[in-house]
Amino acid sequence: MTRRTNGSHVADTRPAARSPKGYNRRETIAGLLFISPWIVGFLVFTVISMSYSLVLSFTSYDLATNTMRPVGTANFEQLVENPRVLASLGNTFTFALMAVPVELSVALLMAVLLNSVGRGSAFFRVLFYLPKMTPAVATAAVFLLLLNGNQGAINKALAAIGIQGPQWLLDPAWVKPSIVVMSAWAVAGSAVILLAALQGVPIELYEAAAIDGAGPLRTFTRITIPMISPTLFFLVITLTIASLQVFDQAYLLFYRDGADSSAPEAALFYGVYLYQQAFQQFNFGLAAAMAWLLFAIIMLITVVQLTLGKRLVHYESGQGS
Template sequence: MATVSAAGPALGDDPRRTRARAARRRKYDPRETRAAFAFLTPWIIGFLVFTLGPMIWSLYLSLTRYNLVDSPQFVGLKNYKRMLGEDPRVATALFNTFVYAVLYVPLAIVVALGLAMLLDRVTRGAGFFRTAYYLPVMTPGVAVAVMFSLLLNGNYGLVNRALSVIGIQGPQWLTDPAWIKPSIVLMSLWSLGGAIVIFLAALKNVPRELYEAASIDGASSWRRFRSITLPMISSAVFFQVIVLTIYALQMFDKVFVLFGNPGSQTYAGNSSLFYTLYLFQQAFQKLNMGYASALAWLLFVIVMVITVIQVKVGNRFVYYESERK
């Protein structure tokens, strides 16, 4: 039987349970609730008007035939049947998007983590280099696409000229179907400042005494990275994998600038048909807004399923700081 002290809870009680009971016994203050809802009201209104409302409307439009001029005509699941079985370009667009994501996400993680580790070693001028690496994030995607369209031009681009100096014949980056997706990956890797900053913050949070102890034990640099750095920043890596995957599956701006007009489609072929580009074509070029809404919901489901899988799998390998306590 637990012994009760006059000054505190029963001996043997879990302090966390004691604090939870004390919190529940705390007097309810309706003024705090009203203040909380007052602060939340702008976000709630914005969410209902600009997020939930358009989502519900697009779900309804996906069940209709709508051309932005006439009233929507309800057609049931015909758009989904066409999308899943009658339109081969949907499968092509999904394939191109998945290939790009598989190429981009691992490379982005490796490049961003490598640059963050270099910045972590910089002492003098660290602020300048952090700013320099983050500035490309501030550049609009359209400007990045235009710049790289000049750099990657197969005939007079700077990249191929540099390769010719060392005796390498550069490819036709933006016209050869085999090089279109790698060229877009290169464009996307230029704007990794956000991931670099997150990785740098995670690296700064790794206890230095762990490295000192490992060095005393004779651990190599690779061993310290594999056994200390990577586990300690695994939560940041996990977060970036999810964010970069969602970004890759929604790639649009660079693809639209380079391959959005009919002339570019003639030489690039189906290799440049990304899913969001095809969705845009159906919605605003062919005015098939109902079919485009169905395409949008398919992308939403795909992103949600992939994210759930990543969370289920990633949680087995992610180390959280709270687990040390």
């Protein structure tokens, strides 16, 4: 490249301007290469798997011969006619209504306690998070001992103060509360999220409330809760989804030996019954239909929650109320 100077042409040694379009293309390619393992995993284990299960839900699959026979909507019709499907759905909804408020309350209490600790807060954060790191099998083994109706530590502690404890794992009325207690044991992940939200509340708001003479309770309900309401709303959605997919706790407490004859009907959750249909009775078509029904239910509930959240959640940008 040359440039004209005082009527003569001289070589232009300045570097050529970099094309923004080419630069962005290289960045895009590099980014796609870095996330390609996730993209491949998402396509193989999510998109393709879900598409195949949707096809499977309209068929009768024979595992022995690896053949599929189209049955139309027979699997979905069987969902309505099967009383155990409806019973498991009822148990799952009841559990979710109990578990979400309890887990959210415990997580919020833990977060408030951790936020109020000064020196040594790192130690308590690690201590509170340890249950989250415990394997589900180990947790179930511990709660089998704690919730034993005759020799369990919880009933022994209640007997020491003159209270007769229930048969936690045998009485249908106490089966779901038992699993709720076990689920609340590992809410440290939610507590950490809430702790971050609490630490993000502007200190000026608390100082203004103190000047106005607001007490701790009024400050908590009028400042803290509204300011962390987006985080609370996020956790309500995620905890609801997790509760509707409950499997580990119920299976490890009541179905770990592979037999369900001795398990109470109150412990039959939707995820457990889906597992039984797929991997014990090898009724993969019905199991796939059950999975898609659960997907539709969770999607509907999430849409309702998002709609209500626009009115109930406070956003600093002015959205919500």
